[in-house]
Amino acid sequence: xxxxxxxxxxxxxxxxxxxxxxxxxxxxxxxxxxxxxxxxxxxxxxxxxxxxxxxxxxxxxxxxxxxxxxxxxxxxxxxxxxxxxxxxxxxxxxxxxxxxxxxxxxxxxxxxxxxxxxxxxxxxxxxxxxxxxxxxxxxxxxxxxxxxxxxxxxxxxxxxxxxxxxxxxxxxxxxxxxxxxxxxxxxxxxxxxxxxxxxxxxxxxxxxxxxxxxxxxxxxxxxxxxxxxxxxxxxxxxxxxxxxxxxxxxxxxxxxxxxxx
Amino acid sequence: xxxxxxxxxxxxxxxxxxxxxxxxxxxxxxxxxxxxxxxxxxxxxxxxxxxxxxxxxxxxxxxxxxxxxxxxxxxxxxxxxxxxxxxxxxxxxxxxxxxxxxxxxxxxxxxxxxxxxxxxxxxxxxxxxxxxxxxxxxxxxxxxxxxxxxxxxxxxxxxxxxxxxxxxxxxxxxxxxxxxxxxxxxxxxxxxxxxxxxxxxxxxxxxxxxxxxxxxxxxxxxxxxxxxxxxxxxxxxxxxxxxxxxxxxxxxxxxxxxxxxxxxxxxxxxxxxxxxxxxxxxxxxxxxxxxxxxxxxxxxxxxxxxxxxxxxxxxxxxxxxxxxxxxxxxxxxxxxxxxxxxxxxxxxxxxxxxxxxxxxxxxxxxxxxxxxxxxxxxxxxxxxxxxxxxxxxxxxxxxxxxxxxxxxxxxxxxxxxxxxxxxxxxxxxxxxxxxxxxxxxxxxxxxxxxxxxxxxxxxxxxxxxxxxxxxxxxxxxxxx
Numbered sequence: 001x002x003x004x005x006x007x008x009x010x011x012x013x014x015x016x017x018x019x020x021x022x023x024x025x026x027x028x029x030x031x032x033x034x035x036x037x038x039x040x041x042x043x044x045x046x047x048x049x050x051x052x053x054x055x056x057x058x059x060x061x062x063x064x065x066x067x068x069x070x071x072x073x074x075x076x077x078x079x080x081x082x083x084x085x086x087x088x089x090x091x092x093x094x095x096x097x098x099x100x101x102x103x104x105x106x107x108x109x110x111x112x113x114x115x116x117x118x119x120x121x122x123x124x125x126x127x128x129x130x131x132x133x134x135x136x137x138x139x140x141x142x143x144x145x146x147x148x149x150x151x152x153x154x155x156x157x158x159x160x161x162x163x164x165x166x167x168x169x170x171x172x173x174x175x176x177x178x179x180x181x182x183x184x185x186x187x188x189x190x191x192x193x194x195x196x197x198x199x200x201x202x203x204x205x206x207x208x209x210x211x212x213x214x215x216x217x218x219x220x221x222x223x224x225x226x227x228x229x230x231x232x233x234x235x236x237x238x239x240x241x242x243x244x245x246x247x248x249x250x251x252x253x254x255x256x257x258x259x260x261x
Numbered sequence: 262x263x264x265x266x267x268x269x270x271x272x273x274x275x276x277x278x279x280x281x282x283x284x285x286x287x288x289x290x291x292x293x294x295x296x297x298x299x300x301x302x303x304x305x306x307x308x309x310x311x312x313x314x315x316x317x318x319x320x321x322x323x324x325x326x327x328x329x330x331x332x333x334x335x336x337x338x339x340x341x342x343x344x345x346x347x348x349x350x351x352x353x354x355x356x357x358x359x360x361x362x363x364x365x366x367x368x369x370x371x372x373x374x375x376x377x378x379x380x381x382x383x384x385x386x387x388x389x390x391x392x393x394x395x396x397x398x399x400x401x402x403x404x405x406x407x408x409x410x411x412x413x414x415x416x417x418x419x420x421x422x423x424x425x426x427x428x429x430x431x432x433x434x435x436x437x438x439x440x441x442x443x444x445x446x447x448x449x450x451x452x453x454x455x456x457x458x459x460x461x462x463x464x465x466x467x468x469x470x471x472x473x474x475x476x477x478x479x480x481x482x483x484x485x486x487x488x489x490x491x492x493x494x495x496x497x498x499x500x501x502x503x504x505x506x507x508x509x510x511x512x513x514x515x516x517x518x519x520x521x522x523x524x525x526x527x528x529x530x531x532x533x534x535x536x537x538x539x540x541x542x543x544x545x546x547x548x549x550x551x552x553x554x555x556x557x558x559x560x561x562x563x564x565x566x567x568x569x570x571x572x573x574x575x576x577x578x579x580x581x582x583x584x585x586x587x588x589x590x591x592x593x594x595x596x597x598x599x600x601x602x603x604x605x606x607x608x609x610x611x612x613x614x615x616x617x618x619x620x621x622x623x624x625x626x627x628x629x630x631x632x633x634x635x636x637x638x639x640x641x642x643x644x645x646x647x648x649x650x651x652x653x654x655x656x657x658x659x660x661x662x663x664x665x666x667x668x669x670x671x672x673x674x675x676x677x678x679x680x681x682x683x684x685x686x687x688x689x690x691x692x693x694x695x696x697x698x699x700x701x702x703x704x705x706x707x708x709x710x711x712x713x714x715x716x717x718x719x720x721x722x723x724x725x726x727x728x729x730x731x732x733x734x735x736x737x738x739x740x741x
Contacts, residue, residue: 086698102711115698
């Protein structure tokens, strides 16, 4: 299926990416290209390198790229700071959103949004204009306005934290979003809200990478491609039915692929 | 682990106020003895009661030992190697600002405290103190219309001797502690405030203390009296040039609140802190205490301590009046090799008295930041309450934070509540903010000001913005 001719250039191109932390190799040559409008899913056992992959794309300082390239809109971004990646349109939805006591959610969202807007040469928003914008976006994730006056993620339930992530995605309007287990810890209703939010935000110009363990998110958001990761490598790529097969047969089934390769 | 280098870069602080004003000064010789004290008193043309007060304090000081219980380490101070009086040379009697040396006005201008009629701050009356003397006090006539007295303490000694004699040393007795005794013996200048009965001071009052000489100590003395049902908000700011020697600053502040009176005392302390190797900087040994003498009186301390090589300071409240209230809100930021041992004492004496303590310590670099506080419930303090919250934030892994809360209760029918926490700015938090487009420096500064919010909310508005900027400045630097 990778042979299908693509009409436009890829948003994200990861070539043979290897990375380590504390001299321990985590990624061992990952290649992946995401074109506009595509949804990719990455599945795999815990500890296979999925979350690390997402953090490295976002620029986490704990990991060293030992080989390979990350290209975003054709530019190599290996050495860009995390904030530069965010400003230019890369979004990471955290598996465990971080609590930041004392910093108001509203102010955090505003500073973040303005950093992106500044990069896009758009006018930065004052408190009042931002209020208008954020009200509109709150609808997407069905969040109450009261969340804005609390500290960032502090005391939020698991589901509220994930919705807050999608709210940030809605405000930042990224070119590519990598959502790390955004579905974990959500009940069915919350999952639907989050999934419909992601669908509303994404369009023919954006790319999405869903990192997940479960089919239920992929029932809501149908991926174009499913990649199976094991021990820091993508060992199999297929279409959406691969996820169904995986759900049925379990990861043990994928162990055979490693032997083959 | 947070990337050490980048954190170090961020907390590196350019000290903006380190310049020296080149001005002719009148200094007396170094050293401390009875003759020096007599000379200071004579220069200030003081009445006899004050000279006696000084000499008595000096005798007590000679018998006292420098305290060593604080979690501070520093080279012994040679008290004979300090100049105890230094004043810019001026004309004998200054009748208006026009006669003040333009260099002095320029100095305060540069510090953001314009004093001249055209430029003075519109909503705050300022008393500007340069080394040992008060240079100017703005808005005096306007304040006088309300019966408010705001002048230097030297002037008050001349014009309001009765009030000085009645109240000086009644909150902080000369024998209170080593540094208070020293101050009582040699104090040079400072501010005096008197708010008459029923008057709400029409504007914020403020003193700005500037140390200019490298070899002279600053020993200012402030006295604020709020009569029945009056209220006042007082702000204090401080800076000093960068010297590679340590300068001693030992101040005494006394506040007195009568029935239903309230005093709000806010400090932004930004003395020179010394360089990265810990060379130079101010030794700040200060005794600040308020006496809630009247029923339902209230004294509120708020402080933002960012400077000094060493800070030894415990603004306290003596809660005598029934239902009187004491508050202490503090942010102390230390960096490099700075050391701070600061906190408060809330002494509940009267019944139904209430106190609140909120302390936020931030330590970066190799600095040491300690909270030391005492809450005491006396035998008559029935139905009294205290709430204390002491939080510490560590930046990097070389800094240290301590909390020493002392609690003494002699009254079973009283409540004391203490909460403490320590946190570290984690790499995960920084990465989270950065991954949302927020630059490293701004991320640190957002978290620090978030941490301090409970205290900043207590500061007067102009001051809160100032404090936020000051912390951001202290945490500013080039990253990467």
